[in-house]
Amino acid sequence: MSLTLDAFQTLRGGLPVSAPITLSLAPGQGAALRGANGAGKSTLLRGLIGLAPSRGSAQLNGVSHQEPDRWLEQIAHTAHADAIKGALTVHENLAFWSRLYGGDPDRALHAFDLESLADRPAAACSAGQKRRLGLARLALAPRALWLLDEPTVSLDVAHTALFAEVLKSHLTNGGMALIATHIDLGLPLPPVEVAAPAPEAREDDPFLSGDWA
Numbered sequence: 001m002s003l004t005l006d007a008f009q010t011l012r013g014g015l016p017v018s019a020p021i022t023l024s025l026a027p028g029q030g031a032a033l034r035g036a037n038g039a040g041k042s043t044l045l046r047g048l049i050g051l052a053p054s055r056g057s058a059q060l061n062g063v064s065h066q067e068p069d070r071w072l073e074q075i076a077h078t079a080h081a082d083a084i085k086g087a088l089t090v091h092e093n094l095a096f097w098s099r100l101y102g103g104d105p106d107r108a109l110h111a112f113d114l115e116s117l118a119d120r121p122a123a124a125c126s127a128g129q130k131r132r133l134g135l136a137r138l139a140l141a142p143r144a145l146w147l148l149d150e151p152t153v154s155l156d157v158a159h160t161a162l163f164a165e166v167l168k169s170h171l172t173n174g175g176m177a178l179i180a181t182h183i184d185l186g187l188p189l190p191p192v193e194v195a196a197p198a199p200e201a202r203e204d205d206p207f208l209s210g211d212w213a
């Protein structure tokens with residue numbers, strides 16, 4: 001049981017977005033993706049769920065990212081945009097996700113302090129409440145790997161601490177996590193630097209290949 005990335009990098013227009021990443025996570029381990037704005041952290045997470053082209057290899061519990069069904073069923077991803085439906089209530093949103101992920105919506109409501117908002121349309125929630133609802137599907141059913149893109153944006157101090165507890169529990173239970181975050185969550189999350197790629201020669205581009213002089 002582990003996550004291994006070997007020279008994994010995302011591509012845009014055939015060119016790398018960031019330098020290749022090589023890392024291993026054992027069960028119970030997480031890492032914090034660090035890097036300047038625009039370094040490619042979100043794109044890396046998107047590449048790991050097949051939403052951005054990539055090269056290199058990624059293995060999760062013996063499954064390659066090139067086997068999308070078996071790969072994706074082990075992963076929960078949260079992005080900048082909260083994956084919620086505004087016309088549904090908070091509870092209905094989690095009931096919807098539970099049909100995909102399994103698990104108990106009431107348990108997820110409790111984990112993210114959303115019980116008092118259960119019957120409120122998601123569209124009427126505040127930014128931090130929407131963020132908690134978007135994160136609450138993590139608490140529905142276990143997934144081996146969480147890929148989280150700035151999960152604490154809009155959360156107040158108390159709910160940031162609550163999220164950190166949920167994450168700690170995921171890791172304690174043998175889960176793994178890669179988290180793009182600019183803050184310290186108070187957990188042992190070794191930094192993984194996401195940086196600009198080295199200039200790359202491209203045969204069809206005389207400027208990039210250095211043959212223009």
Ligand SMILES: Nc1ncnc2c1ncn2[C@@H]1O[C@H](COP(=O)(O)OP(=O)(O)OP(=O)(O)O)[C@@H](O)[C@H]1O
Pocket residue numbers: 012017035036037038039040041042043044180194
């Ligand atoms: N659709 C797009 N078309 C062209 N370039 C894009 C597109 N989406 C992102 N980029 C560029 O790709 C690079 C990586 O973006 P990404 O969102 O992955 O960075 P990030 O490290 O997550 O940044 P931040 O810390 O600001 O969230 C940036 O230079 C960005 O401008």
